[in-house]
Amino acid sequence: xxxxxxxxxxxxxxxxxxxxxxxxxxxxxxxxxxxxxxxxxxxxxxxxxxxxxxxxxxxxxxxxxxxxxxxxxxxxxxxxxxxxxxxxxxxxxxxxxxxxxxxxxxxxxxxxxxxxxxxxxxxxxxxxxxxxxxxxxxxxxxxxxxxxxxxxxxxxxxxxxxxxxxxxxxxxxxxxxxxxxxxxxxxxxxxxxxxxxxxxxxxxxxxxxxxxxxxxxxxxxxxxxxxxxxxxxxxxxxxxxxxxxxxxxxxxxxxxxxxxxxxxxxxxxxxxxxxxxxxxxxxxxxxxxxxxxxxxxxxxxxxxxxxxxxxxxxxx
Amino acid sequence: xxxxxxxxxxxxxxxxxxxxxxxxxxxxxxxxxxxxxxxxxxxxxxxxxxxxxxxxxxxxxxxxxxxxxxxxxxxxxxxxxxxxxxxxxxxxxxxxxxxxxxxxxxxxxxxxxxxxxxxxxxxxxxxxxxxxxxxxxxxxxxxxxxxxxxxxxxxxxxxxxxxxxxxxxxxxxxxxxxxxxxxxxxxxxxxxxxxxxxxxxxxxxxxxxxxxxxxxxxxxxxxxxxxxxxxxxxxxxxxxxxxxxxxxxxxxxxxxxxxxxxxxxxxxxxxxxxxxxxxxxxxxxxxxxxxxxxxxxxxxxxxxxxxxxxxxxxxx
Amino acid sequence: xxxxxxxxxxxxxxxxxxxxxxxxxxxxxxxxxxxxxxxxxxxxxxxxxxxxxxxxxxxxxxxxxxxxxxxxxxxxxxxxxxxxxxxxxxxxxxxxxxxxxxxxxxxxxxxxxxxxxxxxxxxxxxxxxxxxxxxxxxxxxxxxxxxxxxxxxxxxxxxxxxxxxxxxxxxxxxxxxxxxxxxxxxxxxxxxxxxxxxxxxxxxxxxxxxxxxxxxxxxxxxxxxxxxxxxxxxxxxxxxxxxxxxxxxxxxxxxxxxxxxxxxxxxxxxxxxxxxxxxxxxxxxxxxxxxxxxxxxxxxxxxxxxxxxxxxxxxx
Numbered sequence: 002x003x004x005x006x007x008x009x010x011x012x013x014x015x016x017x018x019x020x021x022x023x024x025x026x027x028x029x030x031x032x033x034x035x036x037x038x039x040x041x042x043x044x045x046x047x048x049x050x051x052x053x054x055x056x057x058x059x060x061x062x063x064x065x066x067x068x069x070x071x072x073x074x075x076x077x078x079x080x081x082x083x084x085x086x087x088x089x090x091x092x093x094x095x096x097x098x099x100x101x102x103x104x105x106x107x108x109x110x111x112x113x114x115x116x117x118x119x120x121x122x123x124x125x126x127x128x129x130x131x132x133x134x135x136x137x138x139x140x141x142x143x144x145x146x147x148x149x150x151x152x153x154x155x156x157x158x159x160x161x162x163x164x165x166x167x168x169x170x171x172x173x174x175x176x177x178x179x180x181x182x183x184x185x186x187x188x189x190x191x192x193x194x195x196x197x198x199x200x201x202x203x204x205x206x207x208x209x210x211x212x213x214x215x216x217x218x219x220x221x222x223x224x225x226x227x228x229x230x231x232x233x234x235x236x237x238x239x240x241x242x243x244x245x246x247x248x249x250x251x252x253x254x255x256x257x258x259x260x261x262x263x264x265x266x267x268x269x270x271x272x273x274x275x276x277x278x279x280x281x282x283x284x285x286x287x288x289x290x291x292x293x294x295x296x297x298x299x300x301x302x303x304x305x306x307x308x309x310x311x312x313x314x315x316x317x
Numbered sequence: 318x319x320x321x322x323x324x325x326x327x328x329x330x331x332x333x334x335x336x337x338x339x340x341x342x343x344x345x346x347x348x349x350x351x352x353x354x355x356x357x358x359x360x361x362x363x364x365x366x367x368x369x370x371x372x373x374x375x376x377x378x379x380x381x382x383x384x385x386x387x388x389x390x391x392x393x394x395x396x397x398x399x400x401x402x403x404x405x406x407x408x409x410x411x412x413x414x415x416x417x418x419x420x421x422x423x424x425x426x427x428x429x430x431x432x433x434x435x436x437x438x439x440x441x442x443x444x445x446x447x448x449x450x451x452x453x454x455x456x457x458x459x460x461x462x463x464x465x466x467x468x469x470x471x472x473x474x475x476x477x478x479x480x481x482x483x484x485x486x487x488x489x490x491x492x493x494x495x496x497x498x499x500x501x502x503x504x505x506x507x508x509x510x511x512x513x514x515x516x517x518x519x520x521x522x523x524x525x526x527x528x529x530x531x532x533x534x535x536x537x538x539x540x541x542x543x544x545x546x547x548x549x550x551x552x553x554x555x556x557x558x559x560x561x562x563x564x565x566x567x568x569x570x571x572x573x574x575x576x577x578x579x580x581x582x583x584x585x586x587x588x589x590x591x592x593x594x595x596x597x598x599x600x601x602x603x604x605x606x607x608x609x610x611x612x613x614x615x616x617x618x619x620x621x622x623x624x625x626x627x628x629x630x631x632x633x
Numbered sequence: 634x635x636x637x638x639x640x641x642x643x644x645x646x647x648x649x650x651x652x653x654x655x656x657x658x659x660x661x662x663x664x665x666x667x668x669x670x671x672x673x674x675x676x677x678x679x680x681x682x683x684x685x686x687x688x689x690x691x692x693x694x695x696x697x698x699x700x701x702x703x704x705x706x707x708x709x710x711x712x713x714x715x716x717x718x719x720x721x722x723x724x725x726x727x728x729x730x731x732x733x734x735x736x737x738x739x740x741x742x743x744x745x746x747x748x749x750x751x752x753x754x755x756x757x758x759x760x761x762x763x764x765x766x767x768x769x770x771x772x773x774x775x776x777x778x779x780x781x782x783x784x785x786x787x788x789x790x791x792x793x794x795x796x797x798x799x800x801x802x803x804x805x806x807x808x809x810x811x812x813x814x815x816x817x818x819x820x821x822x823x824x825x826x827x828x829x830x831x832x833x834x835x836x837x838x839x840x841x842x843x844x845x846x847x848x849x850x851x852x853x854x855x856x857x858x859x860x861x862x863x864x865x866x867x868x869x870x871x872x873x874x875x876x877x878x879x880x881x882x883x884x885x886x887x888x889x890x891x892x893x894x895x896x897x898x899x900x901x902x903x904x905x906x907x908x909x910x911x912x913x914x915x916x917x918x919x920x921x922x923x924x925x926x927x928x929x930x931x932x933x934x935x936x937x938x939x940x941x942x943x944x945x946x947x948x949x
Contacts, residue, residue: 112744146782147764147782148446148782150462152481162818168480182590184538206520228541228560238816261880262878279896280896308628410758448762464762484797484836488832490856499852502794522875
């Protein structure tokens, strides 16, 4: 898409040469053929080193835009991200893509739907009601139980097992809200990548990234009814127990254990080998690895035990 | 159904003219061709102004029944509601209804099931494994991702998006329990109405009303794994984050934000523009709009912060 | 499978006569043609009276093995359970089984998949997208709403109703973790038995037992988005409200009420007629029946109310 056309859509103009823009991305990750944006002061630090081709920016931040980027000046950059995201959204299904490729030895139920452009590896078992979206790639020796849904552009590694009614790659929960309180969808044009040897329970939901990728790393175990928000990264061999959840953009190190009904807020980093008791509520990053936590607000598990004994005394 | 027949089913008789009864409803909402009931002293205030044609009532409340209503006297009115609810339950599917109507430009997967009597608007995308029940109406430009289930008699407005494995219009959690502790199902003969411009995540469950309607108003955003109980009303542009839940008959004003894993008890009213932090537990109605809350029991967010600092001191 | 072969797989030998082993089971429940294991000191008490044919045991516990059992000595018995579990796992589907039997008066959607070896009783309604696995048995007068999944070898009693997108018999969350932090799947070769007159909501997950059976007893009511772990037993007429969860091997007496978002830890026993308020967290067995509890940590409801009033004072 031409940047001139983008400027027209968001109701502005720019001076300088026109360029081709292929997608939207964060300041940190955008390339010279991508457009980025500043939606929050939190990300202003990223603007200096961005390699984005263009940036949606409001009046007051224009001067921060490096000379290598074209500034597209709008009133509400985040709202215009929402507007533009729709233009970059691929079709849900695309008949012009080639028929799905199915690897040798794989058994696909005739009640499963494998969209054009999808690829399934060798020796897979794909049961009734499974849906694999356009351009998604399933590895070898994968078992997909009935009614598993994998949206388009996602990857599932080798030797993975995904249980019934689970959804991989549904849209992340993203929208821009205007002054009237109305929400405009931010199309989630990223994807999900699940590495090898992962097992995921039933009715679990793993959202696709808004830009880039939601990662489930090698050997992870996810139980039933678990939520993983967009752009999260779940480290190798981590364990998420039933009904736990992680908000968007949080990154877990390896061998994290998240107990049942525990939850982690968005945009955090959790050091490897951290353990969280059931129903922990984590709202800050964890820097030191190997510790055990509990409670909400979160505290070290031994402190939590002391708190409970204090509370017991209070009641006497 | 004749009221004489109803009296026979619940093991009683009544004096006066027979009338036709078309359904069961609450005292507040019942019309002259509906039967209502008093199951709890909480609703006695509604009996005076009811326009119900007949009322299931126990001995001790007979005298409250207005002269315009026929009293059907039984030992346990709520139990008899359960008994009768089955008689008023429509068939799950009905072959005698006309074939589904599909609007121009809509693309329906041949692996989707659109029951007789259903209507789908223009330019919809209905993917594999979707089920649309009898007499349900889907608006224009709607996207239903794989394995979405819409039970019979529900409505989905224009421009809605519903993600994979979500269920609209499943039965509310309703039953009458006898003295032996056994439960008898109350058939949920109401429906769900979703207005325009609503987006709903994956594996979310929105229950149909027992009588009347569960409403999801215009522009609402609901995330994954969210529970909405029967007869709730979610106000315009409200936001429900993942794994939050609302028990039956609670009414939310517009632009409520319910954080992740937060929950609201049943039969409450929540003032517009209220914000609830993640894991809030709301057990009382909120009368004043525009405030921010946290905790369980619920308190204003600034008070909750103070409580946490007190607890931190307690631990020193 | 010959015990000699088993010894070979786990990299050891044994002296004595070879025997046939048909499955893995707990010390308490194993028969003379089953192999058991000691994975935790908690179960050492069960070894004395076990009737297992053989036991996976480490060096230090050899002397506890009764003379009636053959000791299979390995370094990490639990890890070897994982290894062996795969050998005893049945095929997901088995074309050599006879075609499914469908009882008189049952209406099965042609978009449902009933695997070979399955049996469906009389007068059932099985809607589109339902999957019934090999050898599973559905009783009479059962309603299975769209996209319900029942894995192989499970039983659903008479007059049951299961709502859309619910999964019965998915694998329990079981794995052995080695010193490198890598997980090895323990195949869940048990099943789920749901007795008569049970109703289960939408997007609920009930896991199959690792060995033996997960039981949902007569008349139970389970709401939407509920988790029941492997080897649980839910007593007659118990009620589980939406988003509640029970970890593995916990046994509930009859007429338990578990409020919304409440959770029970694993390996507990809960006395009959116990009531747990919404979001209770139960980490210890309840011995006395008929009481009402709240909070996390759990306390009697009246104590919890007192605690809240103390906290309110603290804030003044």
